[in-house]
Structures are given as C-alpha cells and as structure tokens.
Amino acid sequence: xxxxxxxxxxxxxxxxxxxxxxxxxxxxxxxxxxxxxxxxxxxxxxxxxxxxxxxxxxxxxxxxxxxxxxxxxxxxxxxxxxxxxxxxxxxxxxxxxxxxxxxxxxxxxxxxxxxxxxxxxxxxxxxxxxxxxxxxxxxxxxxxxxxxxxxxxxxxxxxxxxxxxxxxxxxxxxxxxxxxxxxxxxxxxxxxxxxxxxxxxxxxxxxxxxxxxxxxxxxxxxxxxxxxxxxxxxxxxxxxxxxxxxxxxxxxxxxxxxxxxxxxxxxxxxxxxxxxxxxxxxxxxxxxxxxxxxxxxxxxxxxxxxxxxxxxxxxxxxxxxxxxxxxxxxxxxxxxxxxxxxxxxxxxxxxxxxxxxxxxxxxxxxxxxxxxxxxxxxxxxxxxxxxxxxxxxxxxxxxxxxxxxxxxxxxxxxxxxxxxxxxxxxxxxx
Ligand SMILES: [Fe+2]
Numbered sequence: 001x002x003x004x005x006x007x008x009x010x011x012x013x014x015x016x017x018x019x020x021x022x023x024x025x026x027x028x029x030x031x032x033x034x035x036x037x038x039x040x041x042x043x044x045x046x047x048x049x050x051x052x053x054x055x056x057x058x059x060x061x062x063x064x065x066x067x068x069x070x071x072x073x074x075x076x077x078x079x080x081x082x083x084x085x086x087x088x089x090x091x092x093x094x095x096x097x098x099x100x101x102x103x104x105x106x107x108x109x110x111x112x113x114x115x116x117x118x119x120x121x122x123x124x125x126x127x128x129x130x131x132x133x134x135x136x137x138x139x140x141x142x143x144x145x146x147x148x149x150x151x152x153x154x155x156x157x158x159x160x161x162x163x164x165x166x167x168x169x170x171x172x173x174x175x176x177x178x179x180x181x182x183x184x185x186x187x188x189x190x191x192x193x194x195x196x197x198x199x200x201x202x203x204x205x206x207x208x209x210x211x212x213x214x215x216x217x218x219x220x221x222x223x224x225x226x227x228x229x230x231x232x233x234x235x236x237x238x239x240x241x242x243x244x245x246x247x248x249x250x251x252x253x254x255x256x257x258x259x260x261x262x263x264x265x266x267x268x269x270x271x272x273x274x275x276x277x278x279x280x281x282x283x284x285x286x287x288x289x290x291x292x293x294x295x296x297x298x299x300x301x302x303x304x305x306x307x308x309x310x311x312x313x314x315x316x317x318x319x320x321x322x323x324x325x326x327x328x329x330x331x332x333x334x335x336x337x338x339x340x341x342x343x344x345x346x347x348x349x350x351x352x353x354x355x356x357x358x359x360x361x362x363x364x365x366x367x368x369x370x371x372x373x374x375x376x377x378x379x380x381x382x383x384x385x386x387x388x389x390x391x392x393x394x395x396x397x398x399x400x401x402x403x404x405x406x407x408x409x410x411x412x413x414x415x416x417x418x419x420x421x422x423x424x425x426x427x428x429x430x
Contacts, residue, residue: 010238011036015227019258019317023221024310030224034237035303041239045303051241052296056331059097059291063334073290073336076102079166082173096177096247099292099350102338103170106274107161112344115157116276116368119200122155126410136402148207150200151404154395158370159414161274162195163423171374174270174348179248180376187249188267188378194385195426196266197398198371202276205366209284211359214323214332216298217264217271218352219257220315223299228255236299246292246352253378260318265384265400268373271355272348275341277366284360284367287337288349289323294331295352301327323354348374382428389427392416 013033020026035045043051066073075094081087082103095101107115123129132147152158161167175190203209223229231251235243253267279285298321302312313327323332337358338347349355351373360367375381387399393416395407407413419429 010040013037013227013230013237015230016225017227017256019221020225023316026221026225027310027312031303031309034224037237038239038303043239045300045305048236048239048241049297049300049304052236052293052300053330055241056291056293056297059293060289060331060334063098063290063336067336072339074098074100074102074338076104076339079103079105079107079170083166083169087173092177098290099246099353100288100290101174101270101348102341103346103348104342105344106170106346107164107166107344109342109344112274112276115161115370116202116343116366118157119150119152119155119202119276122157122410122412123150123152125412126407128152128406131406133404136397136404148201148203148209150202151397151401151406152200153197153398153401154392154407154413155200156412156414156418158197158200158372159418159423161370162193162197162372163420163426165422167372168193168422170346171376174272174374175376177247178269179245179250182248182250185250187251187253188269188376188381190376192377193422193426194266194375194377194381195388195423196264196268196373196375196381196384197388197391198373199401200276200371201273201367201369203284203363203367205363207284207363207367208361209357209359209363211284212357214287214289214328214335214354214356216295216321216323216352216354218321220260220317220319220321221312222256222258222317223315223321224302224312226255226257228252233299236296241296241300244293244296246295246350249378253380255380258317263400265380266373266375267378267380268351268375270348270374271351271371272346272373273369273371274346275343276368276370278342279340279367280364281337281340283363283365284358285338285341286347286349287335287356287358289331289334289354290336290349291331291334292350292353294354297331298323298328298352298354328354343368346372377425385426385428389429392427
C-alpha cells in the first residue's frame with residue numbers, strides 16, 4: 001500500500017493497486033479517509049449523499065411515473081437512423097438520460113436467425129452437448145446438464161457480428177455519448193473496438209429460470225481502492241458531487257482491476273447483446289435501473305454511518321457488485337425491463353448501470369443472444385487484447401472466463417484468414 005495526495009490541499013487517500021490481503025482492514029482504512037476528504041469540501045458525508053439523492057431520486061421517480069403511465073422507458077432507435085446520421089437531438093438526449101438503448105433492426109432479422117442456426121450447427125457438429133461438463137462458473141446459476149450459457153467464443157456467427165460494419169457503426173455511435181478526451185489525453189479511441197469476446201445464451205422454450213439478481217459490473221472494491229478509480233470518481237470523493245459526470249472516461253481506461261471469476265478486464269462504454277430470437281418483454285428479459293447517475297449513489301452509500309465500518313454494502317472481491325433492497329431500495333424502484341425485441345435488434349446499457357434478468361416460468365419461445373459490448377481501444381483493452389489474440393488463435397476460452405477451452409480442436413472455427421480490417425484492428429493482428 002502506498003499513499004499519495006493528488007492535490008496538495010486535500011487529505012491523501014490510501015490505495016491498493018492489487019487486491020488487499022485483509023479486505024476488512026482495508027475497508028476500515030479507506031472509509032474514514034474518503035470521509036475526511038469529502039469533509040474537506042466543507043460538506044459532511046451525509047450532506048454530499050443528500051446532494052446525490054437530490055440528483056438521482058427525481059430521475060427514479062420520473063422512470064417510475066413513465067412506467068406506470070404505460071410510456072416507453074427504454075429509448076429505441078432504428079439502425080437506419082444511426083447509419084444515416086438522422087438520429088434526432090431528442091433521441092440522443094433520451095439515451096444520455098436513460099443510459100440504455102434498443103437498436104431496432106441492427107441486423108436483418110434473417111441474418112440474425114441464420115447466425116442462430118449457425119451457432120447450433122457449430123456446436124452440434126462438434127458434439128458439444130455430449131461433452132458438456134456443466135457450468136464453469138456459478139455466475140448465471142446452475143441450469144442442470146443442458147447448457148443455457150454456451151461457453152463458446154469463436155464461432156463464425158460471433159466473429160462475423162463482432163467485425164461487421166454494422167456493429168462498428170453502432171459502437172461508434174454509443175461511444176460518442178462519452179467524453180473520451182480531457183486533461184490533454186485521449187482516454188479511448190471511439191472508432192476502434194477491441195472485439196471483446198463473450199459467450200452465447202440460448203434459452204429454450206419451456207425453461208424455468210430464476211433469473212439473475214440486481215447487480216452492477218464495472219468492478220468491486222477496486223472502485224474505491226485503486227488510485228485510478230479514486231481519480232475517476234474524484235468529484236464524488238472531493239464532495240463536489242454535482243460535477244460528477246457518468247459519461248466522463250477520464251482515468252477509467254488505464255488502471256488495474258482486482259481479479260474475480262466474473263470480472264471484465266476490458267473497459268466497456270456499454271454492455272450489450274444482439275438478439276438471435278424474438279423475445280417478449282415478459283419472458284425473463286434484461287432489466288436496468290435506467291439512471292446512469294445512480295453510480296454516485298452506489299459509491300457514496302457505504303460511507304454513511306449506518307453501514308458497518310468493515311462493510312461496503314455487500315461489495316467484496318471475487319463476486320459481482322450487488323444492488324440490494326437492504327441498501328439501495330430507493331433506486332431499485334426504477335428497475336425496468338426492455339420492450340419486446342426481435343431477432344436482429346440489439347440491447348445496450350451503460351457499463352455502470354444496475355441490471356438484472358427477470359425470472360421466467362415455462363418460457364414462451366427461445367431466448368437467444370450473443371453478448372457483444374462496446375469496448376473501445378484504450379490502454380486497458382490493449383493489455384487484455386494480448387490474451388484475446390492468443391485465445392483466438394488457439395481456440396481457447398478468453399482469460400476473463402472459466403478455462404473450459406471447448407473449441408480448441410473444433411472444426412468450423414472462425415479463422416485468422418477470415419478477419420476483415422475491423423477484425424484485425426480489434427485483435428491488433430497485422
Ligand atoms: Fe451483469
């Protein structure tokens with residue numbers, strides 16, 4: 001552990017660039033340090049948190065009111081408008097406000113259905129179901145011996161989608177909501193994506209699923225404890241919570257992340273997936289708390305004095321960041337599901353936002369998606385790209401995921417020769 005003061009006038013913050021050996025001790029050390037720093041602004045922690053609430057809770061109420069009035073909460077934009085540059089200012093404003101988006105017709109429906117069939121063909125011809133060894137992690141819960149999450153990364157359909165012009169266009173549009181240059185630095189390149197490889201979900205008709213509880217994905221204790229995140233959240237920790245901008249990438253794209261079985265080494269502007277089947281809104285779909293500023297609430301809530309001094313509202317390393325009724329009930333009221341989507345639509349949400357997957361009983365129709373985020377080129381993603389490149393060339397599971405390596409000797413894997421320029425740039429392969 002080392003201590004530095006980023007500004008002369010403010011109390012220094014201890015920081016841990018790798019996971020602290022004694023988490024409870026580190027928490028007991030960081031919390032008073034953060035409070036002292038906030039209080040140097042002349043505001044108590046309670047006052048700073050109240051200021052966050054006054055930013056966030058009206059937005060929560062706005063979402064609840066819209067939902068109860070039957071108005072759409074999730075913005076939807078046609079791919080054709082993104083491609084033609086005819087997205088209106090009102091549409092942009094709503095994406096910025098809600099932090100999420102459905103892109104209608106991102107891919108032709110027939111293309112998405114053909115990709116879905118292509119995935120089935122790829123796994124069947126390689127006897128995946130016969131050789132499936134069960135979930136490699138418990139992130140999505142056990143679903144018995146039939147896989148729901150396919151730990152498959154290198155099929156033709158996935159790589160074709162990742163390196164497609166249509167995907168690059170939407171990722172560039174999404175990246176444009178972020179401030180990527182400041183302090184004389186470019187924090188990421190909005191026009192180059194790192195092709196973050198992730199899995200496939202194929203959930204069959206008739207499925208009973210418990211869903212996935214409310215959580216956030218950007219990190220765990222590192223969000224309070226590494227010097228980079230302390231700078232990224234500087235306005236919160238300096239007590240100037242009004243200046244906090246959830247779309248500012250400064251200091252977010254360079255630092256380390258504490259390891260964990262559910263980690264994402266990459267910086268993602270948006271998490272996302274592309275639908276490979278039609279899905280109705282009541283069939284166990286994705287929900288978010290569509291208020292990006294809620295991150296300020298999540299970050300300051302553990303500093304209030306009703307939270308035990310060695311706890312961070314349930315956040316710990318090696319587990320997903322939970323959003324709970326116990327600590328975050330006021331903002332969870334805004335949890336809202338996506339509208340009906342069709343194969344070829346894509347769904348996106350700001351990387352910090354609370355999300356969940358609703359439970360479903362006797363699911364109607366398939367629930368099939370390819371997880372493809374927007375992960376623009378930056379120091380963090382360049383570091384991770386090295387292991388991605390190796391995984392791609394050998395058909396291995398990427399290092400963020402369980403080491404299952406099903407595809408190493410599979411036939412029909414996407415090959416280096418099939419990369420286009422976007423694919424080569426994304427993997428940094430000449
Ligand atoms: Fe998640």
